[in-house]
Amino acid sequence: MDLFDPAQRQAWIDDLGTVFAGRRVIAGIAPLAGLVDLVPLTRDAGADGLMFVANGTGAGPVPSPDDGRVVLVEVARYPTVTEELRAHDRLLRDLPDAVRAEVDDFDPDRKAVWLVGPFVANEPIEGRDVVGGRRRSWIALEDKIVAEEIWSAVGAAQSPYRVVPADSPDLLDEASAALDAGSGAVWSGDARDGFNGGGEFVRWVTDAAEREAALGFFAPRCDRVRVMPFLEGVPCSIHGMVLPDGTAVFRPVELAILRDAGRRFVYGGQGTSWDPADRDREEMRDLVRRTGEHLRERADYRGAFGIDGVMTADGFRPTELNPRFSGGLNTLARGVGYAAFSLLQYALVAGRDPGVSTAELELWALAAMDAERVVKPLAVSDRRVVEESLEVRLSWDGERLRRDDGGQLTLVVGPSAAGTFAKLVPGRAVRPGERVGPLNVALMRFLDEELGTGFGPVEAAPDVR
CATH class of the missing domain: 3.30.470.20 (ATP-grasp fold, B domain)
Known part of the structure; x- marks a missing residue:
């Protein structure tokens, strides 16, 4: 197939979309704004109807009433994004009675397909087929300790590391001292209790205070910790x-x-x-x-x-x-x-x-x-600084973001289950060869100054190659 040919590429896309053709689709769970892209995706594939199961509104445009039926699931505030994502599979398999009733009213014969994200297992949900999830055995691969085994198996150029029990301070100290190349060590926890991401189970350890904080974090949450030198770059x-x-x-x-x-x-x-x-x-x-x-x-x-x-x-x-x-x-x-x-x-x-x-x-x-x-600069704060989505036009001078009604960037900010989510759209202010890191630094500085998001001073990693 020649995918450079628009007609052939569209025919290929149409064939892939038959998974939704003639079927009702239940999409979620995610913030409503995070589901808006599924409207044209499923509509163009010939879906028979669309329901959104959302855990909030999120930041940015949301589907209109004509796009599909919306049911909001009331969830408690999660302390971290990791905890929020871990909850997705459990929540969909134990829906509140009122939400289950809405879903059954939308799809009484249970022939609809659930369209889910990657943090949900690819197993039927109350008799309905699931699309988009993963096998549980594949989810289990998302563990930094397992990753090191894979790098060894494929002959990757690895950094030195040690795997140490999370409740062994002396062994963690010994590994950190042995691997410190001058800028400290980085501790990463295993996935004993499920997926972790966004750096939430990663600690940069350089002194006694950071060591004690890392020990206190990992001991109740992980069985093992990977220790490696801090990598600059x-x-x-x-x-x-x-x-x-x-x-x-x-x-x-x-x-x-x-x-x-x-x-x-x-x-x-x-x-x-x-x-x-x-x-x-x-x-x-x-x-x-x-x-x-x-x-x-x-x-x-x-x-x-x-x-x-x-x-x-x-x-x-x-x-x-x-x-x-x-x-x-x-x-x-x-x-x-x-x-x-x-x-x-x-x-x-x-x-x-x-x-x-x-x-x-x-x-x-x-x-x-x-x-x-x-480029897609993002920021996730654990502070809830807005209760509904808002947009601000901005300009970027290569160093700072400023309010500018005629600016080329739009800042979109909205509430999330873990606090506040912000993004820059369309986010094409960086030319080929330039980096997104400095623009993301400017985004967090602007959010702190304007909304009090609490990121504090941050900096992008240097290019050392």
Whole structure:
């Protein structure tokens, strides 16, 4: 298939969309604004109707009453994004009675399909098929300790590390001292109790106070902790998709993982404007290809995955595996074809014929992703500073964001289950070769000054390569 041909590409997308054709679709759980993209996706695929199961309104435009039926699930405030995401699967499998009644009224014969996110298992929900979730065995791969086993198996260039019991202070101290290359050690907890992300189970440890705080955090939450040296350089990721005939590999993505004065990692958004050296890019892509084939053999894996890491002075060093359609790939897909990549992911995780070969997908997607750069600065605060979504036009001078009715950027801020969520749209103010990190720093500074979000001074990681 020639995916460069718009007609052939559309025919391929139409074929992938048959999973929804003639069926009712129940989408969720997520903030309502986070479900708006599913309206054209399912409508164009011929869905018979759409219901949104939402845990709040979120930030930005929301579906209209004509787009589908909305049912809001009342949830308690979650202390972290990790806790919120962990709750998705449990909540959908034990819906409040009033919500279950709404769902059954929408789909009384239980022939609808649930369209869920990657933190929900790909198992029926009250007799209804699930699209978009993952096998539980694939979810279990999202553990930083398991990731190190995979890097060893595929021959990746790894940073030195040790795995230590979370309740062993002496062993943690010994590992930190042995691995400290001059800037401290980084402790990362396992996924004993389920997924963790957004840096919430990662601590940069350089002194006694940070050590005590890290011990207090990890001991009740994890069995094991991975200790490695702090890695200086640009945080970045690289992504691929495992198809029946191989692994398609895409381009690098910069991750706006910022640092504050307390050596806390503060997660922001992603961008595809940054370019590593050609040699580094190809080494990253080769690692993804080897990892995809290992995942196929190890876990019968299919679909998207990403490798996060740091572009250090010595090259790319992987730090975690995300066996799902992660934020970096979502950013890549936004620039070249959200529907195509979303529908392809749904087909792959369901074991359906993707209708395209690895070579065909990679040839088209890589060229398109290199041509169409996207930056997506984000900020998530644990403070609830707004009760409804608001928008502000901004301009960017390369250093600061300022209110400007004629500005090229729109700041969208809204409440979330864990506090406040903010993003810049359309987010195309960074030229190829530039980085998204400084723009994300400016976003958090603006939010602190205008709304009191409490991020404090943050800085982007330097490029040391």
